[in-house]
Amino acid sequence: MRQWLSAGLLFLLSAVSAPCLAQSAPQWQLEKVVEIARHGVRPPVSWDRRAIEADTGRSWPRWSTPDGELTQHGRLAATIKGQLEGQHYRRLGLIDKDCPTARDVYIYASPLQRTRATADALSQGAFPGCQLQVHYQQSGNDPLFLTGSQRIPLDGTKAKAAVLQAMGGSVQAAQRRWQPEINRLARALCQQGRPCPLLSTPWALNVNHPGNVSVPALDHQAAAAETLRLAWSEGLPAAQVGFGSVRQQRDLTPLLELNSVKYRYSNDVPYIASRQGSRLLAQIIAALESERPSDVGQRWLLLVAHDNNIAYLRTLLRFHWQQADYPEGNIPPGASLVFERWRDNFSGKRYLRILFRTQRLTQIRHLTPLKSISDLLQTEYSQPGCRHTDAGILCPLDASLQTFSQRLDSEVLQPFSWPSS
Incomplete structure (x- = not known):
């Protein structure tokens, strides 16, 4: 009788402990x-x-x-x-x-x-x-x-059509859409009363051999925005970031938009x-x-x-x-x-x-x-x-x-x- 009780107790303990062990093990x-x-x-x-x-x-x-x-x-x-x-x-x-x-x-x-x-x-x-x-x-x-x-050539016709589609069908319309961001960047970087191609150069869609598609003016604007972010990230004094136009982080973040716009019309295609x-x-x-x-x-x-x-x-x-x-x-x-x-x-x-x-x-x-x-x-x-x-x-x-x-x-x-x- 004592052996039967011991065996039954061990069975009950194992039946109860098995779910507990399963629950404690990481899934x-x-x-x-x-x-x-x-x-x-x-x-x-x-x-x-x-x-x-x-x-x-x-x-x-x-x-x-x-x-x-x-x-x-x-x-x-x-x-x-x-x-x-x-x-x-x-x-x-x-x-x-x-x-x-x-x-x-x-x-x-x-x-x-x-x-x-x-x-x-x-x-x-x-x-x-x-x-x-x-x-x-x-x-x-x-x-x-x-x-x-x-290294990996693109089909220039396909690439141009794909970029135009991303732009909504028109390079000029895309530039007008982002003109407020261009103006904001120009106000930060251009000198008053002096020519500033960063602001004035129109966007144009170029297709170069072997099929590379670019918008040079947008590329320059995006590079300027990225350079401002890198200078701020480097911890440079505010006077050295955008010639003093970026005094605090909230001055910088709106200027970064053109960097994302460039990718929208290139890498994101x-x-x-x-x-x-x-x-x-x-x-x-x-x-x-x-x-x-x-x-x-x-x-x-x-x-x-x-x-x-x-x-x-x-x-x-x-x-x-x-x-x-x-x-x-x-x-x-x-x-x-x-x-x-x-x-x-x-x-x-x-x-x-x-x-x-x-x-x-x-x-x-x-x-x-x-x-x-x-x-x-x-x-x-x-x-x-x-x-x-x-x-x-x-x-x-x-x-x-x-x-x-x-x-x-x-x-x-x-x-x-x-x-x-």
Whole structure:
């Protein structure tokens, strides 16, 4: 009788404890991250500086680093962001406190100095003291990031028609639509009583061989707006930002609109994005699908490139965001597009979380110490079929990747191998 009671008691205890153990076990497990970050704060590139100075008749301040290269301020801002991400992914169990190998964490950058230096800063923040290698194409010819029309030609007729459609059918009508923003930028930068092509040059749609479509006047206006944002982000004194026209952040944010307008009529055009962004998206899809032990970046694949690369991906994904004081779809220095692969431990099914993550403008300018990942601006991607969970908005992995694969331009795809050194 005593043995029967003991066996019955053990059965009851196991029946009660099993659901409790199941409830206490975490449902969601983060398996892999693929992240594409923009480089950090830099001075204007040399051709933008020349165009802005010619358009305004003014010499712009020289910075502490050569034109186009990452500044020390930009490095520190990127390090702060990398530190937060490293702490966040350790808490989620993706990585541990030890220095990872390239099989676990692989870092790949565009070959330009500003991207390679940003990749190193993000790595130093996430993995202090580990000195992880930043890989890049030694030849300088990168097939994923540097995909301008010289490398991937566009059909000029198709590209022109697509841009005109985005403009509503008329270049002149588009310029009239954005004339208030042009006037606002001109008031900030032009000298009274002197010619200012930044304001007066009419928009014209140019098609150059091999199929590149541009609106030169808008390009110069957008570059001027972006240069103001970079100067403010660098922490330069207000007197050096827009010749003293930007005294506080609220003076700057309305001037950034033309930067987004340029992308609306270039990188955000589906035909152009498909041609120029398909190679990168194809590699992201392959990385999220892969479970091969031989692949690099099995836990975290960190890519550092340019804002136009993120813009192409955003268009292919049909992902939209508007964050804080930034214009719609804005891609600040150091911002990143993040793909997270999650597993439901109860069902075994896999899901995809996509988010856009960036520091606030004031955080970059003041190098604000941040305590947690929630201190950053984060916008999550969603579509029909995605679900809100404790891990975030999760979308079925296989169905999502299949949808994205259907948007690739197969004509531009080519074999690609991650460099080993």
